[in-house]
Amino acid sequence: MKTKLIEFKNKDKNILRGIVVLPKKINQGVIMIGGFEGNATTEKKYKVLSDELYKFNIASFRIDYTGCGLSDGDFSKITIKKVTQDLLMTYRLFKNEFGINNISVAGHSMGCCAIANLEKNNIFKKMILLAPALNQKKLLRYWYVKNSMKYLNSKIKITWKNYKKYLNEKEFQKFCLKKDRMTDKNYVSDIYYLENKSQDYLAIMDAKNIFIINGNDDDVVPIESLENKKKIDVIVKNGDHDLERPDMVNQWKNKAIKFLIG
Known part of the structure; x- marks a missing residue:
């Protein structure tokens, strides 16, 4: 080979x-x-x-x-x-x-x-x-709610069926503007979120x-x-x-x- x-x-x-x-x-x-x-x-x-x-x-x-x-x-x-x-x-x-x-x-x-x-x-x-x-448009919101709920109320399990119930669109839009977020491996700026929040x-x-x-x-x-x-x-x-x-x-x-x- x-x-x-x-x-x-x-x-x-x-x-x-x-x-x-x-x-x-x-x-x-x-x-x-x-x-x-x-x-x-x-x-x-x-x-x-x-x-x-x-x-x-x-x-x-x-x-x-x-x-x-x-x-x-x-x-x-x-x-x-x-x-x-x-x-x-x-x-x-x-x-x-x-x-x-x-x-x-x-x-x-x-x-x-x-x-x-x-x-x-x-x-x-x-x-x-x-x-x-x-x-991406809906997934970004789903991921945002899912991650946020870990800190707000970890007893609530977020699913695709219920995430909209807990979505605060105004706070999500603020989140998309953050420039200093970090994953386990990398820093991630706002560019990716602004590109895909409506896409x-x-x-x-x-x-x-x-x-x-x-x-x-x-x-x-x-x-x-x-x-x-x-x-x-x-x-x-x-x-x-x-x-x-x-x-x-x-x-x-x-x-x-x-x-x-x-």
Whole structure:
């Protein structure tokens, strides 16, 4: 199995890095991109998928976007627009440097929004969306209420069905303007929230060349956030948001590969 660490500069001159796996005879390629703070280069589900695709002579490119994993850049200024630009540059490099014309893409969570932005370009043969966080407008409010309630009243369990009951829109709008918030890994400015507080990327669900995978126990991006369960191709039993545990991967991996090679 021929594996390469690839480095290239993005639009902002940051060095992006990814892992390319090349079969001897390549019939198509798949780009893999992570979600919010996700590292596609090292995520187990993508490593497993990449290894399986190799058996079918499918090359893969696991890319870390700006500020994540192996790639350089300031994550605090991340936006879906920037992730989209990184994904587009990855596509162009994969196609031009390795001569691969049929390229598909797999994205997780927020990464699916970048795929949605490029759907109209018709550059991807097929698109796999894992736990897609497409409904950003509502998800940002859901996450805000869920996190706030931990401090206001931890006895109240926030769900997709009840979060609107506890939403203070005025306080949410103030929250979106905060410039000093912090996750477990990074600082996050207001740019991402201002970009997406009124935005959704659900239109991609009408595309014919997509394959959607969700976990029925995902409380980060609940299935209901997609607003049309009929569009979901695989609902993973006991599946969480990461969809990475072996018993979860085994429920969607072969079906996703069949979709890609079909």
